[in-house]
Amino acid sequence: MTGTAADALLMGPDLSPDLQELADTIKTGGFGEQETHCPAHDDHNPSLVITDTDDKVLIYCRAGCSTVDVLSALGLSFADLYAPEADEPPSAPAGVPEGLPVPYPARCTYTWVNENGTPLFTTKRTPSKDFPVYAANGTPGLNGTRRVLYRLPEVLAALETGAEIHLAEGEKDADALTLAGVTATTNLGGAANWKDADADTLKGASMVVVWRDRDAAGEKRSAKVGETLAARGIPYRVVMSRVEDEKADAYDHLAAGWSVADAVPVTGAEVATVAAGRQSWMSDEIAAFMAVEGNAKAVAQERVRRMVRKTVDAYEASEHTIPVESVSDALDAILNGTARTASPTVGLIEGHRMGHGLFYEAHVNGIYGDGTIGKSVMLGELHARTLTEGGIVVHWEYDNNDQYALLTRLLNAGARAEDIRHRFHVLRTTADRDALTPEVKANVKLITLDAMNSAITSRKLDPYHPSGVDMVIQECFAEFTLHGACGVFIDHVGHGDKDRQAGSVRKSQAVQGSLYEVQKVATLSPGSTGRSRLVLRKDNRGAMAHLLDRAVATAVMTSTAAQGQPGKVSTVFEEPDPFNEERSAPAPVNNVERIIRELDAAGVPDDASIRGAKGFLALNHVEIKHKTDDFSTAISARKLRLSPSPGTTSPGERGTPGVPLVSPWRGTAKAQVSRGCPPAVPCTPPTEGDTPLYPSEGDTPNP
Numbered sequence: 001m002t003g004t005a006a007d008a009l010l011m012g013p014d015l016s017p018d019l020q021e022l023a024d025t026i027k028t029g030g031f032g033e034q035e036t037h038c039p040a041h042d043d044h045n046p047s048l049v050i051t052d053t054d055d056k057v058l059i060y061c062r063a064g065c066s067t068v069d070v071l072s073a074l075g076l077s078f079a080d081l082y083a084p085e086a087d088e089p090p091s092a093p094a095g096v097p098e099g100l101p102v103p104y105p106a107r108c109t110y111t112w113v114n115e116n117g118t119p120l121f122t123t124k125r126t127p128s129k130d131f132p133v134y135a136a137n138g139t140p141g142l143n144g145t146r147r148v149l150y151r152l153p154e155v156l157a158a159l160e161t162g163a164e165i166h167l168a169e170g171e172k173d174a175d176a177l178t179l180a181g182v183t184a185t186t187n188l189g190g191a192a193n194w195k196d197a198d199a200d201t202l203k204g205a206s207m208v209v210v211w212r213d214r215d216a217a218g219e220k221r222s223a224k225v226g227e228t229l230a231a232r233g234i235p236y237r238v239v240m241s242r243v244e245d246e247k248a249d250a251y252d253h254l255a256a257g258w259s260v261a262d263a264v265p266v267t268g269a270e271v272a273t274v275a276a277g278r279q280s281w282m283s284d285e286i287a288a289f290m291a292v293e294g295n296a297k298a299v300a301q302e303r304v305r306r307m308v309r310k311t312v313d314a315y316e317a318s319e320h321t322i323p324v325e326s327v328s329d330a331l332d333a334i335l336n337g338t339a340r341t342a343s344p345t346v347g348l349i350e351g352h353r354m355g356h357g358l359f360y361e362a363h364v365n366g367i368y369g370d371g372t373i374g375k376s377v378m379l380g381e382l383h384a385r386t387l388t389e390g391g392i393v394v395h396w397e398y399d400n401n402d403q404y405a406l407l408t409r410l411l412n413a414g415a416r417a418e419d420i421r422h423r424f425h426v427l428r429t430t431a432d433r434d435a436l437t438p439e440v441k442a443n444v445k446l447i448t449l450d451a452m453n454s455a456i457t458s459r460k461l462d463p464y465h466p467s468g469v470d471m472v473i474q475e476c477f478a479e480f481t482l483h484g485a486c487g488v489f490i491d492h493v494g495h496g497d498k499d500r501q502a503g504s505v506r507k508s509q510a511v512q513g514s515l516y517e518v519q520k521v522a523t524l525s526p527g528s529t530g531r532s533r534l535v536l537r538k539d540n541r542g543a544m545a546h547l548l549d550r551a552v553a554t555a556v557m558t559s560t561a562a563q564g565q566p567g568k569v570s571t572v573f574e575e576p577d578p579f580n581e582e583r584s585a586p587a588p589v590n591n592v593e594r595i596i597r598e599l600d601a602a603g604v605p606d607d608a609s610i611r612g613a614k615g616f617l618a619l620n621h622v623e624i625k626h627k628t629d630d631f632s633t634a635i636s637a638r639k640l641r642l643s644p645s646p647g648t649t650s651p652g653e654r655g656t657p658g659v660p661l662v663s664p665w666r667g668t669a670k671a672q673v674s675r676g677c678p679p680a681v682p683c684t685p686p687t688e689g690d691t692p693l694y695p696s697e698g699d700t701p702n703p
Contacts, residue, residue, distance in 0.1 A: 039073035040065040097179040102255045110150070110171040112188070117153055120145050123171065123188070131190070149185045149201050150174050158183040162206040166250075166260070169213050169221060173250035177211075180260050184250075191221035199228035208236040211250040212266060218249075222266070239263035342541040344514060346446065346486040347382055349553045349573045358534065358553060358573060360513030360541050362484045364477050366452070367534070368491035369518030374532045374571075375490050376401075376409065377524065377557050379448055381571035382488065384413035387423055391445030394425045394436070396476050398454035399490075412569050430475055447480040452491040452507060466506035473510050481512075514539050521554070524569075526561040533576070551576045591627065595634035598624045606638045 038048035038061045047062040048070065059070050096102060108125040121142055123131045135143045149155055150171055158165050166184040168174040169191055177184035187198045191213070202208055208229055212222040222238050229236045241253035242262055253263060346365075347358035359365040359382075367375055376399075386393050387410075397406065403426065410420055425440070427433050449455055452472065453463045461468030477487040491507060508515055515538035524530025533551040536544055544552060553573040561567025602622045604613045613635055617624060626634075 038063060038065055038070060040070045096257050097176070097181070097254055099179050100176055100251075100254060104172060104251065104255075108172070110175075112148055112150055113152060114148060115152060115156060120148060125172070133188070147188050147195065147197065149187060149198055151178065151183075151185050152201075154178070154183050155185045155201065159202075159204050164207045164209055165202065165205050166209045166211060167202075167225065168211045168250045169218060170249070173211060176251040176254045177260065180254055182209075182260055191217040194221060194225055194228070196228055199225070199232055199234070202229065202234055203232055205234050208234055209263075210236055210238045211263070212238050212240045214240055214244070214246060214248045218247075238266040240266060341543065343543045344541075346488075347378075347385075347573055349575050351575045356543065358514065358516065359486050359488055360543075361486045362481055363513035363541070364473060364481060364487040364489070364511055365513040365515065366489045366491060366507070366511050367516045367518050368493060369532070370493050370520070372523065373518050373520040374524055374530055374555055374557050375518055376450060377413075377530075377569055377571060378518075378532075378555050379450060379488065379490060380409040380413040380569075382446060382448070383410055383424070384415040386446040387415045387419040389445075390423075392423045392425070392440060392443050393446045393448070394427060394440075394444050394480060394485075396427050396447075396449040396455065398428075398458055399450045400454075401450070412567060414568070414570065427476075433475075433479070441479060442483045444480045444483065444485040447477060447485045447487045449476050449487075449489040452489045455489075466509075469506040469510050487513075508538055511538055512540050514541070514544065516552070518555075519551075524557045524559060526559050526567065528559060530557040530559075531555065532557075534573070591630040592633045592637065595624060595626050595630055596638055598622075599634060599638060604638075606641055608635070608638075610635050 033049070033051045035046045036048050036050070037043040037046050040061065041063055043063065048065075049058075049060045049062070051058040051060075061070060106125070106127040110123045110125070111119050112121050112123070113119050119136050121136060122134050124134070125131060132140065133142060134140055135145055137143075151174060155165060157163075163183050166174075166177045166182050168177055168184055168186045170186055174184040174186045187194050210222050210225050210229075212218045218240075226236060226238065240263065241248040241250060241256075242258045242264055243252045243256050245252065250263075254260075342360060343354070344357045344360050346361060349356055349358065367378065369375055379395075383393050383395065395406070406426060407420060410424065411417070415424075425432075425436065449472070452469070455472045455476065456463045456468035459468065459471060461471060463469075477489075481487050514536065516534040517537050519533045519535055521531035521533060522529065532555045534553045534555060536547050536550060536552045539545050539548060552575075554576055555571055556574055557569055557571045559567060559569050561569075599613065602617060602620065602624070604616050608616060610632060624631075
């Protein structure tokens with residue numbers, strides 16, 4: 001026994017031969033990794049994992065026994081887990097690797113190959129340390145050739161065998177490390193050009209050793225590399241040259257005679273990829289183990305990686321709480337006519353003969369429309385209904401509404417204060433989401449977001465690119481709809497085209513349930529009733545597919561507030577009356593026909609060019625909302641309306657019989673007033689001083 005009280009507490013009774021052997025094994029080390037029976041509980045299946053690293057022994061019981069309990073049962077102390085003080089690193093270099101050129105040549109050519117060793121491109125080192133890239137055919141640049149990691153076949157071989165992979169900063173360093181006997185690689189373009197695809201190639205590595213140059217760029221690169229590796233579950237550690245010169249790198253380290261093992265570890269960078277942040281579903285014991293032991297060497301990190309992978313697999317298998325029938329049971333139900341059919345149940349429509357609502361549970365739904373048409377009021381109604389029914393509501397807020405505005409809207413919609421206090425959660429960051437308990441996440445009934453565009457741009461992504469939509473759906477909805485929650489997002493229409501959803505078409509594609517365009521019928525104001533149609537633009541589940549592009553419901557929003565004062569707003573979703581034109585959805589707008597009508601109303605000549613028409617509109621302060629393609633089509637269509645007889649019109653056509661329909665000068669001020677000529681008075685030819693406005697190439701007077 002040791003002489004301290006702490007050690008005395010850790011001492012247990014006399015050990016059996018098996019436990020004594022286990023205790024001796026832990027003390028002496030050198031055993032790699034073993035799985036055995038835990039002495040701290042009645043263990044019928046081996047659940048104790050002991051791992052020997054360079055400087056200590058790691059102990060982990062899958063059944064949950066603490067390290068103190070295990071040591072106490074073995075009569076050991078914490079000191080027995082640690083090796084004696086390691087020898088100091090060598091005081092002198094061991095020697096330069098054979099074949100390493102010292103000094104390094106000023107000019108070099110490096111060949112980058114694919115998985116089969118076929119050259120893809122080359123980089124050339126110049127005396128000025130530029131690194132131009134040439135395609136395999138010798139032309140400058142990649143010319144569409146895919147990027148790969150340097151020495152790719154060796155990297156792939158290391159992934160298969162489980163060998164460490166050393167990630168250097170440049171081809172020179174990677175070649176030097178290879179001569180030193182390790183698998184080494186680098187990325188194309190130096191410190192500032194590490195890509196996600198480079199990290200993807202390293203998935204499955206047992207350990208990546210990141211060599212950091214001794215400068216600010218090297219520090220920044222190692223941080224970025226570490227972040228991308230950690231995001232993919234790849235264990236890594238960071239080292240740097242023992243040579244302390246500014247900008248010293250892996251080559252300098254080896255050229256000075258130091259071995260790979262002599263590299264200086266960067267404090268705090270040897271982290272197990274999953275140890276950076278504990279997920280809410282992870283047990284405290286696993287989190288503690290990962291937090292304490294995350295800086296261990298490769299074997300310990302690999303153990304952690306495998307352990308967490310098993311935990312994640314178990315989580316994913318158990319957390320999908322929506323019932324899923326077997327293929328056989330589902331087939332029988334279909335054949336027997338008892339199969340369940342999906343139907344929208346959230347946002348019930350009053351008077352609907354089948355009791356349908358607007359939105360589907362366990363799916364992402366959406367509404368979009370212009371401003372001041374009641375989208376947020378409708379969302380508040382959904383919140384209030386769900387809270388009143390006893391459900392949990394989670395709301396993502398990206399539309400600059402503070403807590404006071406959100407809660408006031410809820411109270412005005414009829415929600416009770418106690419329900420809001422206990423079952424309404426507002427999220428503004430993913431950290432807010434992660435702070436929710438697993439129990440709350442599993443029982444959310446309604447998950448909403450206002451608004452999609454703002455959520456995408458807040459992540460510094462492009463709302464016109466599919467990746468932004470996918471990230472928001474994944475981060476804001478997936479964890480909740482997995483458990484059956486109904487997801488609803490608000491979105492806006494385009495600035496130039498009010499007939500379509502703003503941003504990428506991926507927004508519509510990402511809707512798994514129903515998507516509605518909200519169209520204003522009557523404006524909501526204090527003390528009045530507002531009305532907005534909900535026109536179905538997508539039904540991915542099919543229960544309302546026969547109503548596509550028709551109004552499914554009308555939101556009737558009645559305010560009891562005094563003029564200019566906030567107050568109660570009651571909202572009901574009514575089924576439209578098919579005999580009432582006010583409630584029927586208007587036919588989809590043909591934008592080209594609309595533009596033609598507006599050009600006609602503005603008096604733009606039929607034969608005006610695109611530039612001439614825009615100049616006319618600008619001169620007369622007329623604005624026509626349009627997309628470029630639609631405007632061009634409208635201009636071409638108007639030209640086709642010209643009389644088939646050159647220079648004249650036929651009876652019944654636009655213009656005056658016998659009067660030239662084509663303006664005498666395209667795009668001129670004279671042509672712009674030609675439609676104002678009195679009936680039967682031909683437009684006069686241009687006179688001296690007429691100046692073309694935005695003339696297109698080739699504009700000439702008509703004969």
